Amino acid sequence: MPELTYLQAISSALRDELRADERVFLLGEDIGAFGGAFKVTHGFHEEFGADRVMDTPLAETAIIGTAVGAAVSGLRPVAEMQFADFIACGFDQLVNVAAKMHYRQGLAVPMVVRLPSGGGFSGGPFHSQNPEAWFMHSPGLKVVAPSTAEDAKGLLHAAIQDPNPVVFMEHKHLYRRVRGEVQDGIYTTPFKARIARRGENLTVITYGAMVPAALEATAELDGVEVLDLRSLTPLDVEAIVDSVSRCSKVVIVDEANATCAAGAQVSAVIAEHAFEMLDGPVKRIATPDVPIPFSPPLEAAVLPSVTRIREACDELLGY
């Protein structure tokens, strides 16, 4: 099996889908000849042409709205936001038009919106956000967030093949830092959690870029499980309850701002469904409710770190 970076795995999924299914096309800003801000579609323009790797005007509302129209017509658009942050400009089309379409009139909207998200590189307040919770709060959208190269490819194949609008959170920090063996060809990864490391003394429940951080933070600790959610909508309640039941202590990590984050929902699920299994308070680590600052020391002060995760685990293990 070839070893690919997280970014190459995403490219590989897109390329394989474009080759296999003529309904699939990509649209976004500067994704054509330039190959995208992060080069995810590097070389695609030559292979697939300008119609299937479509450069669009700088118009996020229109990108999402046009994708909706194409999707209900039976195509399979995959829209790229140059940065996740810019989905704010296309938010209405996504949450009002795409998300509610099937419920209202039984019309499927098979489209994917790729959101290069996350901080850690001085992107500042407008190039670092993790807006996944906005979409979890919008019935009709699925939200997935891979943490490994293998899942990045498998979840993207599954997202493109899904008959619903799927928000695909791809973490910029993982693009070139994470690599792993990735199967050739098309395979789908289910929208379910995965145990990244099995343990029995404490579970760290997280997703996206915080999965490698949690694995690193707890590598030396005894019996710490790391549950990688992979999918935020649908949320794998069964896997969460199972992990908590076996480990009894929980640390939940989000890179997103704390209030109403995915981790807040996980915490609520645990309170409702696994309260009796707990042997200590649920601990949450997340970015405080503050815009992501630009300057490195400020940014480092707010984003969850390996050290903060380790400290939280140590503390809870000693509870």
Next chain:
Amino acid sequence: MLMMRGLEARALSLYKQGKVPGSFYDGYGQEAVSAGAAFAMAAEDRLCILHRDLAAHIVRGVEPARILAQYMGRASGITGGRDGNVHFGDRNRGCVGMVSMLPDMMCVANGLALAFKLRGQKAAALTFCGDGASSRGDFHEALNWAGVQRLGVIFVLENNQYAYSTPTSAQFAVDPVKRAETYGVRGVSVDGNDAEAMFAAVHEARTRAANGEGPTLVEAQTMRMHGHAAHDDMRYVPKELVEHWAARDPIKLQSKRLKELGVDLDALQRDVDAEIDAASQEALASPMPDPDTALDGVFCEGEATELADGLAPWSGWAHA
């Protein structure tokens, strides 16, 4: 047009009887816009129909009983009670239902037209848009995109002089047709109370769209003759303006033409009334949705559902 006027009148009386929940919007006095425009579209074309355009649904083949059931939130309404009043589109008639946010459907219509273009199909997409909605960003993003990609899309801008209580003078400084042209979208202005003029303008726009000659914005000059919704007495509209347009009622105008052609209008009206009576009875007899189904259908399970073609009573495109 008669069916639209009659159905809306019936729906309004059902509203007053408390049988239509929520609010009530109509397109009284604007019937020629949606009737004329929809009539010019082919079966395989795609439409996003708005809140003053009931005639377009009727032309596409949506049954009157389902329309009344829709207003009343019944299970047999087009959205099965999931959305109200005019917020619907019958996907089996090639229509994508509007959302409240105006004019979002302009971007969606571009996507429908883009799909035709990518597949090399000679067909067109059409959506309506209000004068007020032309102030929002979606209008500009959609016009710009349609101009850049030369999409086969038709935007029918219904200039009915008011957006809720706001007159066009407080809405824009530059005429919508001119604005369209600055985006590379052909713009034409027509008498929106003249069904035949509407048909001709949209017919031409559709021919161009299907032949790859790009998008058109058709401004339909008309007047909103009722309040914004049933609660609105439109006190803010000068009386003379209403009188001016009342004399130009689209149904009267078309009736005159048809009479000259020897059409029996009384018989036509009797047929329409009978159909509405039957539809009303059918809709009133149909059940409310089962509360146990309120959570169903948030996601599509299984194969993706798609749009099907609508009816196209005017067969002029059959050999196109």
